[in-house]
Each structure stands twice: as C-alpha cells, then as structure tokens.
Amino acid sequence: MADKFIKVNKRYPLRRIPTGEELLHDAALNKGTAFTEAERNALDLRGLIPPRYNDIETQVTRVMENYRRKPNDLEKFIHLAGLQDRNETLFYRVVMDNIVELMPIIYTPVVGKACQEFGHIYRRARGIWLSKNDKGRMKELLRNWRAAEVRVIVVTDGERILGLGDLGANGMGIPIGKLCLYTACAGVDPQVCLPVTLDVGTNNEALLDDPLYIGEQEKRLRGPEYDELIEEFVMAVQEVFPNCLIQFEDFANLNAFRLLNKYRDRVCTFNDDIQGTAAVTLAGIYSGLRITGGKLADQMILFLGGGAAGVGISDLIVSAMVDEGLSQDEAKRRCWLVDSKGLVVKSREGLQDHKLAYAHDHEFQPDLLSAIKDLKPTILCGVSGQPRTFTEEIVRTMGEINERPMVFALSNPTSKAECTAQQAYEWTDGRAIYASGSPFDPLEYKGQKFVPGQGNNAYVFPGVGLGVVACRAKHVTDQMFFTAAKSLAHQVSEDDLANGCIFPPFTKIREVSGSIAVAVAEEAYASGLATVERPADLLEYIESQMFQPVYPDFV
Ligand code: NAD
Numbered sequence: 001m002a003d004k005f006i007k008v009n010k011r012y013p014l015r016r017i018p019t020g021e022e023l024l025h026d027a028a029l030n031k032g033t034a035f036t037e038a039e040r041n042a043l044d045l046r047g048l049i050p051p052r053y054n055d056i057e058t059q060v061t062r063v064m065e066n067y068r069r070k071p072n073d074l075e076k077f078i079h080l081a082g083l084q085d086r087n088e089t090l091f092y093r094v095v096m097d098n099i100v101e102l103m104p105i106i107y108t109p110v111v112g113k114a115c116q117e118f119g120h121i122y123r124r125a126r127g128i129w130l131s132k133n134d135k136g137r138m139k140e141l142l143r144n145w146r147a148a149e150v151r152v153i154v155v156t157d158g159e160r161i162l163g164l165g166d167l168g169a170n171g172m173g174i175p176i177g178k179l180c181l182y183t184a185c186a187g188v189d190p191q192v193c194l195p196v197t198l199d200v201g202t203n204n205e206a207l208l209d210d211p212l213y214i215g216e217q218e219k220r221l222r223g224p225e226y227d228e229l230i231e232e233f234v235m236a237v238q239e240v241f242p243n244c245l246i247q248f249e250d251f252a253n254l255n256a257f258r259l260l261n262k263y264r265d266r267v268c269t270f271n272d273d274i275q276g277t278a279a280v281t282l283a284g285i286y287s288g289l290r291i292t293g294g295k296l297a298d299q300m301i302l303f304l305g306g307g308a309a310g311v312g313i314s315d316l317i318v319s320a321m322v323d324e325g326l327s328q329d330e331a332k333r334r335c336w337l338v339d340s341k342g343l344v345v346k347s348r349e350g351l352q353d354h355k356l357a358y359a360h361d362h363e364f365q366p367d368l369l370s371a372i373k374d375l376k377p378t379i380l381c382g383v384s385g386q387p388r389t390f391t392e393e394i395v396r397t398m399g400e401i402n403e404r405p406m407v408f409a410l411s412n413p414t415s416k417a418e419c420t421a422q423q424a425y426e427w428t429d430g431r432a433i434y435a436s437g438s439p440f441d442p443l444e445y446k447g448q449k450f451v452p453g454q455g456n457n458a459y460v461f462p463g464v465g466l467g468v469v470a471c472r473a474k475h476v477t478d479q480m481f482f483t484a485a486k487s488l489a490h491q492v493s494e495d496d497l498a499n500g501c502i503f504p505p506f507t508k509i510r511e512v513s514g515s516i517a518v519a520v521a522e523e524a525y526a527s528g529l530a531t532v533e534r535p536a537d538l539l540e541y542i543e544s545q546m547f548q549p550v551y552p553d554f555v
Contacts (some may be wrong), residue, residue, distance in 0.1 A: 006552055008019045017554060020044040020500070027088045028191060031551045034059060034090075035160070038555040053064040056093055056551060061250050073110045078121055080106060084180070085124050088190055093549035095184045100506050105201045106184075107458060109413030109438045110176040113163045118170035120211040125178055126451025127195030129169070131216050132229055133369070138236035150241040151192040151469045154178045157200050160253035160273075160308075163385030163416035166252075168202025169215025174250050178272070178461070186462030186513035188469060194241075198233060200226060226255075234263055243531070245468050245476070247272055247461065253307040268468065270476040274312030276457035276464070279488070280503075281313045281408065282320055282454045285379060286489035286503035288406045288433045294378065297324040299334060302377035304368055304418060305384030306337035306344055306355045309410065314358055315379065319482055333360060336375055339384075342366040343374075372397050379406040382418030386411065389500040390419035392427050399428035406433045410455050414438040421452035435502055442499075451501040459503060460484050463516025470542050471530035479527065487519040488512065510546070517542050 006018045006029075017029065021408040023043055024030055031039075033054040040046045054062075063083060070076045080102065084091040095102050104110055114121065158171025175195030182188040201218040202208060207494050208217055221229065237244055244271040248259055260271045270276070289296060301317060303310040314335035322332035337344040343365040344355050351359055365371040372380070372394060380389055380398050382390055390409060398405035405428060409418035414436075421440040430445050435455035442451045464484050468476055491504045491512050504512055518539050524530040535541035 030087045042555045056189045076105050107177050112413040115167050115170045115173040119214045123162045131199040138232050152196045152245045153194045154247045155196040156250045157198045162252050162412040168205045169199040172197040181463045185509045186466040187549040195438040256308045272461050273308040273518035275481045276311040277309045278316035279460040279485040280457045280555040281487040283488035284435050284502045287492045292404045297321050300377045301379045303337045304382045306339040310385035311354045338368050343371045376401050381408045383410050387416045395427040406436045410437040412437040451499040453501045453503040467517035467520030472532045473529045474522040480523050483519045483523045484516045488515045
C-alpha cells in the first residue's frame with residue numbers, strides 16, 4: 001500500500017501515517033480504542049485492538065477511574081506519564097478536563113517527588129539528554145530528535161529543582177512537566193516542544209551513591225568547561241531549530257543570572273525562575289492592592305530569599321514602580337532582601353553580584369523578624385525554599401503593622417512553603433492576603449470561606465511562550481513579563497477577591513493564557529521584535545494556533 005500522509009496540525013509539516021503496530025506505538029497519532037471501523041480497516045489495525053469502539057469521553061472516564069484507584073500520588077504521576085507515552089491526545093484531553101485535580105500531580109508538588117525518585121520510577125526516555133561527553137556533537141544529537149520543527153525548549157541542568165536542591169539528571173521531570181503545561185494551559189502544540197537535560201554531573205552524594213541514578217556519576221562541572229557546554233548547546237539550537245524559544249529552568253542562581261544576561265539579547269530566551277515568578281508575583285500584588293486600596297509605589301516589600309526569584313521579582317516591581325512615577329533609586333529602596341545571613345545591606349561583605357542592587361545603606365538586621373520590625377513591610381514574600389520560616393510571631397507582626405498584610409509563601413513544593421494558608425489566616429484573624437507557590441485547598445475560618453491563591457508561574461510562562469511562538473519574537477523582554485503581569489491581574493474577578501483569592505481560578509487557564517499571549521505578542525509587535533506579519537485579528541490568530549486535544553480523522 002502506498003504511504004498516506006496527514007497534517008496533524010495545520011501549521012506543521014505533513015506526517016506519514018504509519019499502519020498497524022507502528023501506528024499504535026506513535027503517541028502523537030495513536031487513538032487506541034477510538035479508531036473507527038473505517039480506520040481500523042484502512043490502517044491494518046483490525047485484530048490489534050479490542051473490537052469495541054470508544055469515543056474519547058469514554059476513554060477519559062476509563063483513565064480517570066484507573067487514576068483514582070492508584071494508592072498514592074507518585075503512582076498517579078507514573079500512570080499519567082505512561083498515558084502521555086502511549087496516547088498524547090488522550091493525555092492532554094484528560095489533563096485539560098481535570099486540570100485542577102491533575103495539576104498538583106504533573107507539576108508541583110508531586111513532580112518534585114517524581115524527580116527525587118526519577119531513577120527508580122524510570123520507564124521510558126523523553127526529550128534530549130546531553131552530557132559533557134557530547135561536547136562537539138550537540139547539533140548531531142539535537143537532530144536525533146523525532147520532530148524536524150521545535151519551537152519551545154525547556155532546559156535544566158538540575159542544580160536547583162524546585163526548593164529541593166541539586167537533583168542532577170533526575171531534574172528532567174521539570175522540563176517535561178513544564179512543557180505539559182505549555183500545551184495544557186496555553187495550547188502550544190506538543191509536537192514542537194522539546195524537554196532537554198544538560199547532565200553536567202551532580203554534587204548530591206546520595207544520588208552519586210545510588211546504583212539506579214540515571215545521570216553521569218560525576219561531580220558538577222564548573223567554570224569555563226561548563227560555560228562552553230552551554231554555549232555549544234545554545235548555538236546548536238539556533239542552527240538545528242532556528243528561532244526556537246529556550247526557557248532556562250531550575251538552574252542554581254550562580255548560573256541563572258549570568259546565563260540570562262549572556263543570552264537574552266542574543267537569542268530568544270528567558271529564565272522562568274527569575275522572570276516568570278516575577279510576573280506572577282507582581283500580578284498577585286496588583287490584585288492584592290485592589291483589596292487594600294493602596295498604590296504599588298507606596299508598598300514596602302520584604303523578601304525572605306535573595307536568589308533568582310527574590311531578585312527577579314524585585315527587578316520587575318522596580319520597573320512597575322518606575323512606570324508609576326518613582327525613580328529607579330526610590331523604587332529599589334522599596335524592595336528589601338533577607339537571606340540566610342540576615343538583611344542584605346551595603347555594609348555586608350562578600351554579597352553575590354545579583355543582590356547588590358538591593359543592598360541598601362541601612363542598619364544590618366540579623367533575622368527576618370527584626371527586619372520586619374525595622375522596615376514595616378506591607379508585603380512579605382517567601383522565596384527561600386525554607387519551610388515554616390514565617391513563624392507565628394512573624395505573621396502576627398505583619399498583622400500588627402498592616403490592616404491587610406500580603407503574605408506570599410511562594411516556595412515549592414508544598415513541604416517548603418514558608419507558612420500554610422491556615423496559619424496565615426489564623427495568625428492574622430483572617431486578614432492576611434495569602435498566596436502560595438504550591439496549591440492549598442480552600443478552607444473556612446470563623447465562618448468565612450477562603451480560597452488561597454496559587455502564586456505560581458504556571459499562570460504566566462505558558463501564555464508568554466504562546467505569544468512569543470505565535471509571532472516568532474526574536475527576544476523575550478522584561479517588558480513582555482510586565483505586560484503579562486498586568487494581563488493576569490486584569491483577569492481576577494471581584495468574586496475571586498471576595499474569597500481572598502488574588503489569582504483567577506485555574507479552570508480558566510486557557511482563557512488566561514490566551515489573553516497573556518495576545519498581550520505579549522502586542523508588545524513584540526510594538527517593540528519590533530515580532531518576525532511574523534501582524535495578523536488583522538491577533539486574538540483570533542492566536543486562538544487558531546492553540547492545540548486542541550481532538551483526534552485526527554485518518555479516513
Ligand atoms: P535560589 O537558590 O536562587 O535562592 C534561594 C535564596 O534563599 C538564596 O538567596 C538563599 O540565600 C536564601 N536562603 C536560603 N536559606 C535561607 C534561610 N534560612 N533564610 C533566608 N534565606 C535563605 O532559589 P530561587 O530560584 O530563588 O527559588 C527559591 C524558592 O522559591 C524555591 O523553593 C522555589 O521553588 C520557589 N519558587 C517558586 C516559584 C513560584 O512560581 N511560586 C517560582 C520560582 C521559585
């Protein structure tokens with residue numbers, strides 16, 4: 001029989017339709033029991049699948065029944081990963097139909113557990129793995145990838161996985177999970193998404209001693225050799241997948257800032273821990289200000305944690321304050337950092353470069369509580385990866401200083417949150433405006449219902465990515481993240497705020513991401529960074545680009 005071809009997605013090249021077993025093992029094309037009679041006959045499938053046809057709704061019911069039967073979250077994760085490997089359309093349909101239930105499994109917090117156990121639960125490779133032994137051959141290895149066209153890469157070197165530290169090559173769970181969200185939350189086609197792990201070794205002794213660890217059993221590469229490897233990777237991507245967006249993810253801050261500054265004006269890239277987190281937090285602050293009635297320029301923000309997230313958020317807040325009329329210096333003096341050694345001030349020696357902009361000329365305070373008493377912040381933001389560091393005394397003090405204190409415990413996964421939602425409400429008599437990085441269930445306190453917002457960059461990066469990919473922007477700018485923050489904040493309703501929730505419900509994530517994508521693309525056109533001619537109706541164009549989990553008709 002002559003080969004047949006199909007356009008699975010109207011924007012990407014024709015694909016040859018395999019037949020028989022080969023088709024059933026092609027996750028992008030497989031429909032399982034949803035192949036029709038005509039398809040079974042035409043594609044040599046008869047006999048290879050059970051006789052009864054199921055529509056996709058029935059298949060979703062079966063998957064969820066199986067899923068809910070799993071004894072624990074890690075087994076649920078494995079179950080979904082298996083489905084993704086077998087039938088991508090069904091996987092995304094399941095995830096999108098059950099986004100609130102499944103998000104904590106495919107993403108934080110359970111993806112963190114999956115990374116810790118990665119070598120033990122490993123079934124099947126996904127993505128591209130590059131190690132120092134591949135030096136000089138990166139283009140060749142990227143060309144081994146199944147798809148000729150890649151528009152988004154999420155890459156990690158595994159050194160700072162969530163707040164869990166160095167997980168080496170096990171960190172691959174994060175690029176895979178993030179790319180699932182690109183598709184589920186914003187409709188970026190899974191066929192053009194590529195997760196990458198740069199295995200540069202690990203300093204995690206437990207992993208090095210683990211016979212089932214999947215990475216190189218070597219200490220981390222540092223210095224020029226590391227930089228050369230990254231350079232080769234970034235340049236290889238430019239050649240093999242031109243203009244592909246590269247999202248740097250979960251790199252330790254000693255590399256995160258350097259790499260962002262090195263590549264942001266050379267290629268199409270951003271660092272989600274620095275820029276994505278900043279946008280979601282700024283959006284949360286804008287929404288919180290609708291409750292307190294204050295102005296951004298009047299806020300005093302204190303961070304616990306002066307790493308990628310803390311400094312990234314501060315930088316974006318400064319831009320937003322400057323937009324409201326403050327000078328750079330005035331705006332910077334409204335953002336303060338407390339790190340593991342106390343308040344970051346000018347007199348401290350040996351501060352890392354990225355903290356210097358926020359090292360103010362001020363008396364040193366040895367800990368968070370004394371810094372709060374001294375600075376009287378209106379917003380307390382935890383990005384330290386240190387659990388339960390917002391103690392009762394700290395949260396109560398925030399409540400004494402402010403009628404409605406904003407308390408954001410953004411560290412992931414849940415086990416690392418600086419305080420729980422319950423604690424924040426109890427210790428402030430229900431006055432705290434609370435958000436966390438990983439989800440907390442809605443709760444009742446003194447008869448009032450509270451829906452804790454999830455201040456997670458999943459609200460932002462998928463929409464930013466969709467916007468960048470749709471207009472094929474040359475670079476990703478801070479202004480795009482500022483725009484994304486404003487777009488996200490606009491989508492929070494009065495009802496959300498009435499429940500204390502400063503983010504829109506996750507059930508609306510496709511709509512939210514679509515609007516962010518339009519705002520980001522508008523910004524790219526305005527700044528001359530878009531390389532695709534501007535369509536008359538940007539929203540319609542972007543919506544038409546969004547992947548839908550619908551099976552193709554083969555016959
Ligand atoms: P990072 O390693 O770059 O920074 C961590 C910072 O915390 C460092 O400045 C370190 O000095 C400081 N720190 C460590 N121990 C401390 C202590 N005991 N007291 C005070 N400060 C301490 O990491 P990052 O990228 O900034 O991420 C930090 C946390 O924020 C992680 O848990 C991460 O999961 C979380 N995060 C959440 C989101 C989100 O969307 N909610 C996004 C990014 C990061």
